[in-house]
Amino acid sequence: MAYRLVAYQRFAYRFVSGVDGRGSAAVSVVADLHRLQRLSRADPAWTLLRADSGPAVVAMLSRHFSSGSGTRRMAAPELFGLVDADLQALRDEGFDLPRSGQAYCTDWIRAGYLVRRASSAAREETVEPSEGLLAAISYVTGLESSTSTVTESRLTTLSAQLQALARDSDSRAETRLRALHAERAEIDRQIAAVESGDYPVLDGDRAAERVAEILALASEVPGDFARVRAELERLNRDLRARILEDTEDRADTLGEVFRGVDVIGRSDAGRSFSGFYDMIIDPERSARIDEWIDTILDRQFARGLSARQRSRFRRLLTEMEESGAEVHRVMTSLARSLRHFVQSRHYEEHRRMQHELRAAQRAALRAAGHVKPFHQLELELVQVGMTIDSVSALRLHNPGDDRVAGRIETHAPGTADLAALRQLVRESEIDFDELSGNVRTVLAARGRATVAEVLADRPATQGLASVVGLLVLAFDHGHPVPGEDTVTWTSSSGTRRAATVQRRVFTPDEDWT
Structure with missing residues (x-):
């Protein structure tokens, strides 16, 4: 079957191209040549393959946009960084690639190898391979592939497609029924073979060949x-x-x-x-x-x-x-x-x-026809709109400006001082344990006491913080009585302070601690 297909193709080529008629063949060749010359100048895949830098471009971009990586689009700065790393590795091996990754990517976008698009999900532009780049990578991959294109799996796929096309495009009911009956008979034969246990199983090499074809x-x-x-x-x-x-x-x-x-x-x-x-x-x-x-x-x-x-x-x-x-x-x-x-x-x-x-x-x-390009016109144009400054006028942010240049001193760990830690805590928090102890001591001596009496017997060691702490205890657990009290304390600067507060009484029967 494959031999007959090749023979028919050769006959069709001779008939259509006009080998026997030299005039039509010459016209066809001239038209094809002009068409292919125009394609070689305009098609990105063709220009990439015949460019001197083609191997380097395919080597770098195929790594980042290959079918195996699953990557079809990435942010432009990310691609610039990847290409910079590739360029450095190639320069270390002696290749002359002096420009930056961003400069090369800009040229590849202009040449049609890459397509730059605006991204709605991020502020950066995205870059993806063009149709021409994918075609060039596919062609080069096919040249390097060790698998022959004439394989059993490919011929099986071709014959299956031909059979389906011949059946589905047939408008005659009798021939179509004949084909369907033949397919059903083949399926019945395979079912009988499987039921009898006599059926072929693909070996490892042929199965792997089909995987490669897929x-x-x-x-x-x-x-x-x-x-x-x-x-x-x-x-x-x-x-x-x-x-x-x-x-x-x-x-x-x-x-x-x-x-x-x-x-x-x-x-x-x-x-x-x-x-x-x-x-x-x-x-x-x-x-x-x-x-x-x-x-x-x-x-x-x-x-x-x-x-x-x-x-x-x-x-x-x-x-x-x-x-x-x-x-x-x-x-x-x-x-x-x-x-x-x-x-x-x-x-x-x-x-x-x-x-x-x-x-x-x-x-x-x-x-x-009347005015030369260098003729000066008596016309004054008024500039409107915004003024566009040069990029060089922009001042870029230098992360190194925020870097601390001083030397970091390392302090050896020491032994913790419990008294010093307690003092630090007292400077930031009210010492309710001390206040509760003061109230218990005064109650043991007096039987009952107001806030002013507690402060008279036990001065406020934390200044205003001690007064506030006693008031919190009094409002939570004390008993209100008519009248007011004057409380006094000494501030941290040594100044004597006084304030008038509502009178509240601590009693031993109240669980105020």
Whole structure:
């Protein structure tokens, strides 16, 4: 079967390319050459592969945006730091890479290898691989892969797809029934073989080959997502440009958006991605895929897989769900933005500005024949708006300014002085133990006592703090009586103080301690 396919391909190539007709072949070659030359200058993947710095770019970026790491986007400062570390390692090995990581990343963004986007979740910009970078990494990985592309698993996948396509595209009931009956007979034969115990089991090498084939197919999915996202963004720009045009044949797009039609979702790229995304988020299908993955990793042959292969195999569905959800958010955001652009009438202002710019260009074209570029005009322009200063005028924050330059002294630990610690506590807190003892002593001598009498017999050693402490005890546990008392104490500066307080009496029968 494979031989017949190759033979048919060669015959089709000879027929279409016109080998037997030299005129048509020459025209086809010239057109192809012009098309490929234009592609080699514009396509980021092609320019990266033929650039002198291509190996260094692929070596660094493939480490941080590889399919095995699961990283598809990171903050720009984080990538700058990672590239700086890679550059230092390469310089230590003698490679001439004199610039900083930020400078190289800026060039890669300008060349189309990386895409810089604003992040709604953080203040930093994010950087992600472009469609061209993923294509270049995939091509280089394919060159280094030790697995042959002509494998049994790939041919099995190809034959299964051909069989499904031939069956599902058949409009005749009799041939379709014949194919289904044949498939059912094959399934019955396999069931009988399993029931009898005579059925083949894949050996370790062939099973590992199929795992590698699955991972190879999965590694192409990020590139597909990047292409879909780029296509959706190009479609969004084209739709906005079409809305700004005045021609009647472009008015259909404006009317559809006004009516709430999701023009982006109904596009070829939108419908294709929506079908894929609906399959990913289907809970039944997702649960079945997770079960299959767990079952495969529990097999005996899976123990021979590398840790990276097992990790990638484990994250197959998760990576597709995360990448698919991101593209779905982008498609939804673009559709909402386009609908707001139309329904808010912002397109009218853009259309007016476009007309003004074109009018100015036409006027400049007419004036170009009469006024030279170096001719000085008698016109004074008044500057409006904000003044933009140079970045060099900004004063950057230096963390070293807050650094303490003095020498830190180390003190040897000593023996704690209990009396000194008690004194420190007395300076910050009221000594209620001392006050309670004073009240008990006075009550033992007098039988009953007021706050003033306690202070008369036992002076306030903490000054006002002792007075306040006695009042707290009196208000909590003492008895109020008519009249007022004058209490006195000596402050820390040696000044004699006095205050009038409500009279309260301590009695022995009250549990005031």
